[in-house]
Amino acid sequence: AQVILAQVQHLELALALLPSPSAMGTEDSGPQEADDIPGHPEGQLNQKGLSASGDGEPGAGRVADSIGSTGEKGPTHSLAGELPAAFREYLQRHGIPLEVYDAPCPRHVRLTAPADPGAAVDVAERRRLVASLASVDDAVPQPVSWLPAGEWWELPQEANLSRTPGYRDGRLFGMDAASGAAVLALGVEPGHDVLDLCCAPGAKLVYLAERLRGRGRLLGVDVAEHRLAACRTLCSKYGVGDVATLLVDDGTHWRLRSWDLLERLKAAERDGHGKKGRKRRREQVMAAEEAAAVSEEDSFVMFDRVLVDAECTHDGSVRHIEKYRSQWGGLEGMDRRVPWLSTSQLDELVGLQRGLLWNGWRQLKPGGVLVYSTCSLASAQNEEVVRWLLDRDPAAARLDALPFRLGALGEDCGGVPAARCAALQSGGEGESAVAARFDPVTSRTSGLFLARIRKEAAGACASGEAVY
Structure with missing residues (x-):
């Protein structure tokens, strides 16, 4: 008890200096975690657009270890040593080290914003x-x-948040720190119009809603109705249901014609009874809207900030892979349930990622910011997809410095290995990081890649052409 008391006293200075949520992360800077929403893996990758399997909220980019050891031990027996041959071959092809799957991955919790946005x-x-x-x-x-x-805290991986009143009443939120970095990289401010294009299962969506502080509009779009149900549960628990609007649609094609249409779609969600009822009401509203549209490109809404947390292979989500061993029938089932291990299926997935990124990009206002993230550690799904956008719209797409200093943790490029950092560097030596890569070894988080891209002027995307 004395050790715990001393530790809390040691942290009092950081808490006393805590800025208000409205000042943090701006341009200047059940018992499970929300990214651990349960569900059988079969068929779950198509919840964001593919016919494969997968679950879990992505983590974030690689940074130097700023936390230090907590005396935590790794898994009781090697996860890397049990990975099926096909998955190990996939890791080797993409240069992903096996050590990632044996490093301890602590739990993270954040202190939520006050329920009253003005408090x-x-x-x-x-x-x-x-x-x-x-x-x-x-x-x-x-x-x-x-x-x-003072907002984010690390706990041992076995810590059970459900034992704390703060978790039960919504003052604490279980969320991987890397996922938090993806939200903060967006630089959301009160008054912004924000699009979360692949919003399920909802951890990032709730954090985005909190950062708006009651001012602005937030839309969450996902292709899977049952995953949006998880989002609704989180939004209700954490008091942001009035801020975030959730819509079921294909993120590679969805666009909003007007804010008035959004209000009618929200009414359709409320009026429909059950999944079929909501779908029928949405279809009625959209049919009336299409009939009234002057042209295909008639007055689409644009957003200040867009998050494209794209579907991916989830190879960086160690917790997700651990579930195959502990909950989903064994790691050997990965070969059958994860078709992206083959090159042809991976090509299909990359096509989906490009489609999501392009659709998010064409809805971004000039001067706005888009963050692209995945929980994969493979360059083919990360740097190469971002480079594809930069080449596709060179007149407008610019890599933009992250609004927090990962370099302060020990490396100028946020801990990204030098070769990969250079591939997405916006300027010369000394430039701030524009992308980051996290994993359990270097950042004590789940694995995640993120890149921040700013739209400088109207470019090729103005035509609305979807080519990917």
């Missing part, structure tokens, strides 16, 4: 919440120093 942060209350984390399985919470001060 100031209660620092004393936040101290009590952090102290309550110390009671979870004798855990000693550690601050995640490269995310907003």
